[in-house]
Amino acid sequence: MFTISGIKLSGLAVTVPQQKKSNHDYPFATTKEKDLFIKTTGIENRRIAPAGVTASDLCFEAAQKLLIEKEGTREEIGVLIFVTQTPDWLIPPTGIRLQHRLGLPKSCIALDINLGCSGYVYGLSVIASLMKCTGAKKGLLLVGDVSSSVISEKDKSTAPIFSDAGSATLLEESDDNDKIHFSLHNDGEGYQAIHIPDGGMKNKISSSSVVYENISSGIERNKLHLVMNGVDVFNFSLREVAPDAKQLLAYCGKQNSDIDYFIFHQANLLMNEAIRKKMDLEAEKVPYSLNDFGNTSSASIPVTLVTQLAEKLWNEKLSLLLSGFGVGLSWGTVILETDKIRCLPLIEL
16 A cells, blocks of 8 residues: 655546446347346446447547646646556557647646556555656546457346446545545456456457357357456455455544445446445445446446546545455555546547
């Protein structure tokens, strides 16, 4: 666990695709299966990016609106971090392309981070650290995924869960009274719990990669599609997330009552409610965006902040605990305060 002082959040924006898909209309499951799925996961609707629209496009729109809102900021951005598991290319890094698209200075440090569900928390830690050690006045954290591009529509174990979104978070240098507290963890033994078998250098794309396999009833996919072991992910999340959050609270000398809102990665309702109850949290302190936006992977924390807490973020000072967990296996918790930040209305592309 560690603390970074002198850096604060000052702006937040989120972009989602306009296209909605209702899980009531999902064609590869029975009505009974769909009703049970919606009840247990809390996911009724998803946002799906059209062909050709990438995570970087969604993040770009969010960043552009935020930079226009915060006039004069563009020239002061010293660090840009792009967190995604659906980059535009393997080579070059998409973050460097975003530096150019956004008109940021050539002196701006830009890089990609390959992380999913824990990506927002990890991204905050990396950008705050780089800003602190380089003296950058401002930094831009872009986090998003188009998970629909790596999921088989015929796979009822993943297709009704995942959704697309991109976010932009502006950070600024501040006085040392602003402190951000982090706890970051990984367990690579569980790497296969959520993975895509082919497409990297370990298993390069071949003719067999695109052949669809009938895995079981209602699950048909190829080796370029995401595979998720739901039981392993559920057990991992229940085992690690609540203890990590409690330990970070203790490290900060805080209790549940000191935190205004607890924002968890939007995995699914059953899992998240189990975590909430393990932490003995009041329901009103744990907002959800699952019903309308599904699991947006790395962007789920900013999606929840913007869609559920925008007015409070804009007008109030808030103490927040953010927790991301999933692919890797990887999990992280951050405790921070916001004070009347620019939180823009949801952007649709």
